Amino acid sequence: MLEQFLEAFQGIGILNLSWGNMAMWVIAFALLYLAIKKGVEPLLLVPIGFGIFAANFPFTGLMDEGGLFYIFYHYGIENELIPPLIFLGLGAMTDFGPVIANPKTFLLGAAAQLGVYVAFFMALLLGFSIPEAASIGIIGGADGPTTIYLTANLAPHLLGTTAVAAYSYMALVPIIIPPIARLLTTTKERAMVMEQMREVSKGERIIFPILASIVIILLVPKSAPLITMFMLGNLFTESGVVERLANVSREALINIVTIILGVGIGATMSAENFLNPKTIYIFILGVIAFAFAVAGGVLLAKFMNLFIKNKVNPLIGAAGVSAVPMAARVVQNMGREANRDNFLLMHAMGPNVAGVIGTAVAAGVFLSIIK
């Protein structure tokens, strides 16, 4: 009788709350604060923050096999279901018009993947394993779902860290881009007004997702889960005949899976996974990856200008770091700062959208080499 009593007493949560749990609570509260008070990526950081908080109670069984958060994580993330569904919604939201009107911008989106590979090699030098290094490098693509997709595949123990790093740096795009882009361009280059974009026909918009699928998937088959869903979502919107499907993809569906994704990721963030020196390295490598991504895009734009007739404003290369549409907005602001009559927003959307595809392709390349 007394023994049972003692056992029940020992099962009380408060006696078993470890320092690690409490440290993770501090991190959870910090993320919730940033999301709620500072507006930093709230759609992701509210569920992630709460997920960390909830998963760090003792004895809940939430992350044990069959537990609620385990189910979210296992079926949604580990099985790679949710990131492609998010890509479906993103595809339905995406306007490929600027890319179709100016296909050169595709190259700028590709160049911005430089950061991914720089961070990958630096992570290897720091002693991370190849799958870990790839998951860290992909942070430089500034694309949340792709980062989650690749890390879940290659280094699931780093999932929480790489996801939080990717989303926090995305929120910092307005701080990361300007100094680097300014360093690599002259005021005259930034002031350059680009020729107005041509109109894109409905036919081109319908053909594009199909044509892009053919080219990309034949080149990098492992990018198929993300690319097929992205292009299907886009076709939903551009075809104009399935507005119901387009609408549910970019609103209800993406919102539902975002909840499960956020909580599931937060739940992987236990003290032993997060509170170790690797986390610091990952955050440092993440910002280096972002910096090189910006530089890669800007430098390729300058290089392209040596050959092409219709020059591009090199700033739009900086939008190749995805983070749609924040990076394009930053470019717009920088262009206007140099010349009040300069509107780069739509021009920057080309590399911006291409950057999303570029990152999905980079993930596909890693998967085909490593797996």
Place this chain on the structure above:
Amino acid sequence: MGEKKVTAPLPGTILKIKVDVGQKVSPRDVILIIEAMKMENEIDALVSGEVKEVYVKERQTVKAGAPLVSISIS
């Protein structure tokens, strides 16, 4: 002398029109705001003169290059 048509430098939705017909403007006066990608873009008059005609309404969507306002240059 002459007339200047201010056109939309980017596609978007007219969020606010800040001038009326007959109003005097100088080059750096903001005549309207176009919202694109959830970003407010101020459009300047670019010339000094008097607003002759406003071609758009608030909440209307415009394509790049669409005429917004004509100004008789003084």
